[in-house]
Amino acid sequence: MINKVKIGEKIFTLRKKSGITQYHLSKLLNVDPLEISQWEKGMSLPNTELLPVLAELFDTNFNDILCIENMNHTNEKRKSRVLLHGMKYYNCDFSLISCIKSSLSYLGIHVSTGWISAPYAFTIKINNNGSFTNLEYKDFSECLNDLIKNCGGILSKLHSYALYEDKYNKHEEIFEKIKSYIDMGFPCFIYKKDKLLYYLIVGYDESGYYYIEPNSLKINGPKLLSPAVYNGISSLKAYSIRPGKISSCIKTIKDVFEYAVNLESRNELKANSTYTLGTKAYSILMNAINEGTVDYHNLACTFSFWLKCKKYAVLFLQESKLRIDKFEKLFDATISYYENTLNALNQLSLLFPLNSGHNGQIPGNHKNVSILLLKTAQRNEEKGLEKIRSLLNEIYKIW
Numbered sequence: 001m002i003n004k005v006k007i008g009e010k011i012f013t014l015r016k017k018s019g020i021t022q023y024h025l026s027k028l029l030n031v032d033p034l035e036i037s038q039w040e041k042g043m044s045l046p047n048t049e050l051l052p053v054l055a056e057l058f059d060t061n062f063n064d065i066l067c068i069e070n071m072n073h074t075n076e077k078r079k080s081r082v083l084l085h086g087m088k089y090y091n092c093d094f095s096l097i098s099c100i101k102s103s104l105s106y107l108g109i110h111v112s113t114g115w116i117s118a119p120y121a122f123t124i125k126i127n128n129n130g131s132f133t134n135l136e137y138k139d140f141s142e143c144l145n146d147l148i149k150n151c152g153g154i155l156s157k158l159h160s161y162a163l164y165e166d167k168y169n170k171h172e173e174i175f176e177k178i179k180s181y182i183d184m185g186f187p188c189f190i191y192k193k194d195k196l197l198y199y200l201i202v203g204y205d206e207s208g209y210y211y212i213e214p215n216s217l218k219i220n221g222p223k224l225l226s227p228a229v230y231n232g233i234s235s236l237k238a239y240s241i242r243p244g245k246i247s248s249c250i251k252t253i254k255d256v257f258e259y260a261v262n263l264e265s266r267n268e269l270k271a272n273s274t275y276t277l278g279t280k281a282y283s284i285l286m287n288a289i290n291e292g293t294v295d296y297h298n299l300a301c302t303f304s305f306w307l308k309c310k311k312y313a314v315l316f317l318q319e320s321k322l323r324i325d326k327f328e329k330l331f332d333a334t335i336s337y338y339e340n341t342l343n344a345l346n347q348l349s350l351l352f353p354l355n356s357g358h359n360g361q362i363p364g365n366h367k368n369v370s371i372l373l374l375k376t377a378q379r380n381e382e383k384g385l386e387k388i389r390s391l392l393n394e395i396y397k398i399w
Helices: 004-018 022-029 033-040 048-057 095-106 137-151 164-183 249-262 264-269 280-291 296-324 328-351 364-398
Strands: 125-127 153-161 188-192 197-205 208-212 235-243 275-277
Touching (some): 004 033, 004 048, 022 033, 022 048, 095 137, 095 188, 095 235, 137 249, 164 235, 249 296, 249 364, 275 280, 280 364, 296 328
Antiparallel strands (some): 125 275
């Protein structure tokens, strides 16, 4: 049985330890200060949706706040298996989007793959030597967080960076937090850097986690994603999604478009960066092809990845046109430019098939064609971004 008095005392202790006043806490949680006082006096309990926020603010977990460990056998590990029943996995082109879309759907928030893939759709990236590089969460974190929030979810980061001597303890804390989220019915997923993939967690037991393998789409576990596995690495990145409030579709489109047109300027903030973001990436790749510093396999990977991204750019623009039901001519022109970019990248992917087994230098007759198609893709995407700027100006007038 939940003990309101003990929970109130716990919240009081954690708040004082964090140096937060009742008034400050009420502002962070968007509740009346009187509610905080009532919690701490044991007169009422926080709403369930506030528990993840409290856990993050106080750097603890739900069980600690609810005094569950004190009510049961302290330090005794949970023996029973906990599963998120009814979880459906949506296999998208990007494992991160698969995890996000699946998590939102589990929470009753249904969005199209094209809509939730917008950060990938308008991000283009290349290593400065012309070699392939994957997109990472940090490349578009602000855009993705806003997009999820606008769709009705809230993304929580559960990162652990540990020194050698306390690696296990730090990672153990993250796993306990993940268990707390799962207990509350909030989906979680983990990033495995060695695989460059995100794994959706569907449950746990005392041995570790049950998760969906992105390649086979089968449920595996519970040992691979257990705390012990991470006892030799310096960082662990995990995420959870909980319900929030849905924003208007116009806000979503505005936020994504602002991200797209400002992507180029992010390079200026990264003076010593080893990679380039935005349409300048096309020029980097063309120079590498001319100078012979990039091989066949790298080009095949880059063209395949960029093709997937631009496919979702077209889908996002088409859905945006339907949702706003305004500025039809501007949307049609923008979509046309991105379709031209998509077509050029599709021809490049056909010219450099990903599974050809060719790992050597670029055939001489491919170079000129590649550069011509890259110029076409770059020119059309730049014109598409100009139209997006025009769309933004129109959106600002009705925002």
